[in-house]
Amino acid sequence: MGHVADLGRRPEADTAPLLAVQFLEVPGKAERLAVIPESVYRVLEEIVRSRQLERQAKSAADLPSDVQRELQLGMAPVRVIRKWRNLSGAKLARMVGITPSMLSQLELHGKAGSIETYAKLSNILNVPIDLLLAQKDSQR
Template sequence: MTAAHGDPDLPSADQLGSRVRAARTARGMSLRDLARRVGVSPSFVSQLENNKVNASVGTLYKLVNALEVSLDELMSPTPDATAEPEPGRVERAPRPSVHDLDALPPMAWDPEEPVWPRVQRNVQRGASRAQIRFPGVTWERLTREADPFVDFLHVTYDPGSASCPEDDMMRHGGREYGFVLEGRLDVQVGFDTHTLEPGDSITFDAMTPHRLSNPHDGVCRAIWFVVARRNDDRSAALDDPSPHVTHLPALQD
């Protein structure tokens, strides 16, 4: 299942490349600097920005971490400044309110004084979800607007697809929660692999090398949460792209 067929407001592949380039140049980062942080070649970054290659799920996570942007900033359609808010929207009291995600401090969550952005538009219609497509994998954002604390996603894994190569497992800040709706999904966390079926759920520390894959016959669809990815101070350890920090060789992250 994919969403937003023909919706002109959703980001296309060329928009993804241009947004990566815009984020890199806004931070004064060269192709070589970004490539070093992500653990890929400068040529790959250049081809990605020019829409000649696709990034895997794992590579995208490394990109957003290196660029200090959210998945929402890559997935969100261009905002319409003239659009009227939907009736019945909920607005939080300005104590303080944060509209610009880049203004959030590295650890914005304080149990005593939580910092919450306003909810401007509540409902995300199923026909107009922002999405990112990878080879065999589709992410659809389930929130109408950017949320600095959680990536709330509907994910689809086609048979034979995976979030990353077996020898380059994903690793990033935060905690992940998943619930399988349809099909089967293999989730490798560290040295353990779990096969999830419809109705099964999983929770794990995203700093542990992990990989999602579908080696089964049917399509897998699931709901996925990544909580506090941007607000986990342990992520600072991932700035060094050397294998002993970002990868568990032959295990995958």
């Protein structure tokens, strides 16, 4: 069913493991589940949250002036930033896990995508999510 594995050891060979993880096999799934103590999960969750806040702290001021100008003119943020990142629509759609048609609708028409889709776009394009949602909010 499952077994406990040591994930990392301190340099001293005779000390306890840094993190004990139990791996569980799931029938019909290629990936195993990792079970960790709740206290460790909470620490990891806080690290992720803090990194997300750091990313969100980046503002449009960090963008090149030509990109800022296009955004100020009301051009579609996803498309402007995608082009700045030198990504084709097809490649970005594939990376996000949506169809090129859906990406086009998000870019051209501000079509409402899920928050998960915008979160993926934000991570891949390395910009704060609110920058991508600006067009969507202004069309309400």
